[in-house]
Amino acid sequence: MSFRGTDTYIATDDLRVAVNAAIALERPLLVKGEPGTGKTILAHEIAKSLNKPLIQWHIKSTIKAQQGLYEYDAVSRLRDSQLGEARVHDIGNYIVRGKLWEAFEADSAPVLLIDEIDKADIEFPNDLLLELDRMEFYVYETRQTIKARQRPVVVITSNNEKELPDAFLRRCFFHYIRFPDRDTMQRIVDVHFPKLRHDLVREALTVFYEVRDTPGLKKKPSTSELLDWLKLLMVEDMPPEALRAKDAKTMIPPLHGALLKNEQDIHLFERLAFMARRERGN
Amino acid sequence: MFPSFFLALRDARVPVSLKEYLTLMEAMRAGIAEYSLEDFYYLSRSCLVKDERNLDKFDRVFGKCFEGIESLAEGLEAEIPEDWLRALAERILTEEEKAKIESLGGWEKLMETLKKRLEEQKERHAGGSKWIGTAGTSPFGAYGYNPEGVRIGQDGSRHRRAVKVWDKREFKNFDDTAELGTRNIKVALRRLRRWARQGAATELDLPGTINSTARNAGSLDLRMVPERHNSVKVLLFLDVGGSMDDHIRTCDELFSAARSEFKHLEHYYFHNCVYEGVWRDNRRRDERAETWSVINTYPADYKLVFVGDASMSPYEIAYPGASVEHWNEEAGTVWMQRILGAFPHAVWLNPVAKQDSWDYTPSIGMIRQLMNGRMFPLTLAGLDSAMRELSR
Structure with missing residues (x-):
């Protein structure tokens, strides 16, 4: 049982080793990297290639670690008690299972994605230490211990907005997804758009890396933006020449809205393009 | 070998x-690396x-601990490409290397000598103490023993193969002991x-409160949480008009x-140094304010956050009238x-x-003493410890 990338996901060697280490030793895998380099998709693809169900837990700033285990729905119990319902006497009726519980109790070991763990409160990772280490937790209200039937493959992503505690990091494998180089990018594009004309891809990649190398961009376009842009180019049936044409009007790549997401960046790019054109004119 | 690798990492x-x-050992036993050095890396x-x-x-330590292993496996008779020296020109020197070059009398001189040697030298050279090559004691070349030597394209030039992954040092920009620049200013801002x-x-x-009241079956139970408002007030003192202007502008922008x-x-x-007057504008012309x-x-x-290189004549701090710009009645101290x-x-x-010069510049030592040791380098890590110090 090992991960080698799928027909829609190109895994570099270092990523493959990290994923396989995490699977073999049953430890969580922490994935960081620029936005849009396929951190979240990775969990989807691991699930797909190992043929396991995927359980996703998307973290928001308000989410508490406890919610991943279970929640005690006290409010509905209060309401039931006021209405005199019979089920109010069994507290077990008001325990709502969280994503971790779901993953622990699954029939076959699932892939559990904890997405953007850095969005949560600073104590969040610490509160999950024991649960992720031993894969068990205790439900105080019903006095039962929930233990994982099979240890799930845990993938955790982070956008680096908060630092994670050392104790938590010590228990994980870590992988930093680098921005793919041109060859890797070519392979990524190939698996996504196998029918795309090669000359178009070549031109598009050149333009893409040019845009990325523009100094001072606020938000550099990433893999996901490139794929969106290519899709647009395909829909519009853009000929490769249109990308190559470096004449006055088309210094800005066509359909640049998919690549440059904010106004300052577009202005900056326009200005640079204008200056480049003037130099060439001289 | 592995324990020494582990210790070398800790040393670094x-x-x-x-x-x-132990996790690594466990993974090795599970056969994940499969006898390939790259996978092991x-x-x-x-x-x-x-x-x-x-x-x-990590890359640096790994390169040091495991250097040579792969070339042994490949046999020592690896063919030397004709253009093995071409890498020299492409090589961009790192900050550390530049500092070393300083110790050899500066960049210009070094490059001149290097050029001369390159012209004289017609073939690959190993050993010896003058020629550019490998394993020698000349300051030029790779794998040498001269501590002041320039490390030139150590791996790229030796074999007809790509530079080893860990020698590429692709993660350099994430090192938080690097100076603040536009690249990591975002992270600094977050800090x-x-x-x-x-x-x-x-x-x-x-x-x-609603939750715990419900839990209490209807009787009121008040809950409090820490309020999240911005209460920090900052007084920023910036040293301008010197060689450090770029850094100081960065810091100004950051704040x-x-x-x-x-x-x-x-x-x-x-x-x-701060004397009886400071300025509100960075050209220090108008808007002078009494300290x-x-x-x-x-x-x-x-x-209070000072930003400055604190590098000046010690007199400017310790004596009245020693300011370079005006007559100060009272000393900087x-x-x-x-x-x-x-x-x-x-x-x-x-x-x-x-590491460069805090210990060698007397004025830095003096200011540091005045600050009771609360001087931090203008790096992400330094900024971090400075903020921790301030929020105590």
């Missing part, structure tokens, strides 16, 4: 613990490094924001960008002590990289 201040080391990186800031340090949000009174937690996070942010400018009035205007809960007495929470951020 990569935070690895025994637990991670990826595996050990994934086990031992938990933060992209440490990846570069400042986090600092600005710390510490405040409590407020009523409405959802928490201004975080302005919305502070309750108040006030800028003042000075040159080299006394600054001390008396702001209450003591302002956090007196004024520094006055300000520090008025604002107990203070730090000094220094753009001069710590």
Whole structure:
């Protein structure tokens, strides 16, 4: 049982080793990297290639670690008690299972994605230490211990907005997804758009890396933006020449809205393009 | 070999613990690396490094500990490409290397000698003490023993193969001991924001109260949470008009960008050391303010942040009348002590990289002493410790 990338996901060697280490030793895998380099998709693809169900837990700033285990729905119990319902006497009726519980109790070991763990409160990772280490937790209200039937493959992503505690990091494998180089990018594009004309891809990649190398961009376009842009180019049936044409009007790549997401960046790019054109004119 | 690798990592201040080391051993036993050095590199990186800031340090240690292993496996008779020296031109020297070059009498001189040697030399050379080559004692070349030597394209030039992954040092920009620049200014900003949000009174937690009231079967139970408002007030003193202007501008921009996070942010400018007057604008022409009035205007809960290289003549700090720009009646020390007495929470951020010259520049030592050791390098890590110091 090992991960080698799928027909829609190109895994570099270092990523493959990290994923396989995490699977073999049953430890969580922490994935960081620029936005849009396929951190979240990775969990989807691991699930797909190992043929396991995927359980996703998307973290928001308000989410508490406890919610991943279970929640005690006290409010509905209060309401039931006021209405005199019979089920109010069994507290077990008001325990709502969280994503971790779901993953622990699954029939076959699932892939559990904890997405953007850095969005949560600073104590969040610490509160999950024991649960992720031993894969068990205790439900105080019903006095039962929930233990994982099979240890799930845990993938955790982070956008680096908060630092994670050392104790938590010590228990994980870590992988930093680098921005793919041109060859890797070519392979990524190939698996996504196998029918795309090669000359178009070549031109598009050149333009893409040019845009990325523009100094001072606020938000550099990433893999996901490139794929969106290519899709647009395909829909519009853009000929490769249109990308190559470096004449006055088309210094800005066509359909640049998919690549440059904010106004300052577009202005900056326009200005640079204008200056480049003037130099060439001289 | 592995224990020494582990210890070398610890020496290089990569935070690895025994637990991670054991994990690596476990993974090795599980056969994940499969006898390939490259896979072993990826595996050990994934086990031992938990933060992209440490990846570069890891690469360096890995390269040092395991150098030569692969070339042994490939046999020593590897063919030498004709253009093995061409890499020299492409090689971009790192900061450390540049510092070493300084010790050889500067870049110009070194490159001149290097060029001369390159012209004289017609073939690959190993050993010896003059020619550019490998394993020699000449300052030029690779794998040499001259501590002042320039390390040139160590691997790229030796075999007809790509540079080893760990020799590429792709993660250099994540190293948080690097100086602040546009690249990592975002992260620095985040640190400042986090600092600005710390510490405040409590407020009523409405959802928490409803929740616990319900839990209590209807009888009221109040809950409080820490209020998240920005209470930090900052007094920023920037040293302008020197070689460090670029760094100081960076820092100025940094704090201004975080302005919305502070309750108040006030800028003042000075040159080299603070005396009886400071300026509100960075050209230091108009808007001069008396230092006394600054001390008396702001209450003591302002956090004081100095940014400056603190590199000057020691007299400028210690003696009256020693300022380079005007006649100061009282010495810099007196004024520094006055300000520090008025604002107990203070730090000094220094753009001069710590290891280089903090110990060799007397004035830095003096200012540091005046600040009670609260001087930090202007790097992400330094900024971090400075903020921690200020929020104590």
